[in-house]
Amino acid sequence: MKIYTKKGDEGQTDLLNKRVSKADLHIEVNGVLDEAMAFLLMAKHYMRVTEVLDDIDQIHDNLYQLAYEIALDNPKKQIIKEGNVLWLESRLDHYDSFLEPLTRFIKLDQTKAASWLNLARVTIRRAERHLVLLNLEQEINPFTMAYVNRLSDYLFTVARYFDEVK
Secondary structure, three states, X not given: OOOOOOOOOOOEEEOOOOEEEOOOHHHHHHHHHHHHHHHHHHHHOOOOOHHHHHHHHHHHHXXXXXXXXXXXXXXXXXOXXXXXXXXXXXXXXXXXXXXXXXXXXXXXXXXXXXXXXXXXXXHHHHHHHHHHHHHHHOOOOHHHHHHHHHHHHHHHHHHHHHHHOO
């Protein structure tokens, strides 16, 4: 089987249940989530902290499920649940407990892990902006919205953790 199908040559692609423009917000959200997942996988190459590596693997799985939820294009089929958000908040609080309160703007550039996590963070923020636009068109799972919002905070905090603690 060939990797190319030629079905997208005219700017169309498939969600799970319908054909849409490659400029559709569902495709935009999922494309940006895909970028963020790639940055997370790159960040892992510069980490040696098992619990963070485990977190990143769980987040990658959650983002994959979140992208699937977006591709379903069915507000009644919610995959991301409150438990996913609560788990992320607990992990964020855990790493934040090692850090001093912020008193100024900082650069996340002291380690390669922090720099890659920062790239993932700003990419997730872009995904969130597109998700907000999509939410203006159709109802999006509120736990999906919350998860993406918390994820940028988590990535910022863990990047600080690598720059300041590890």
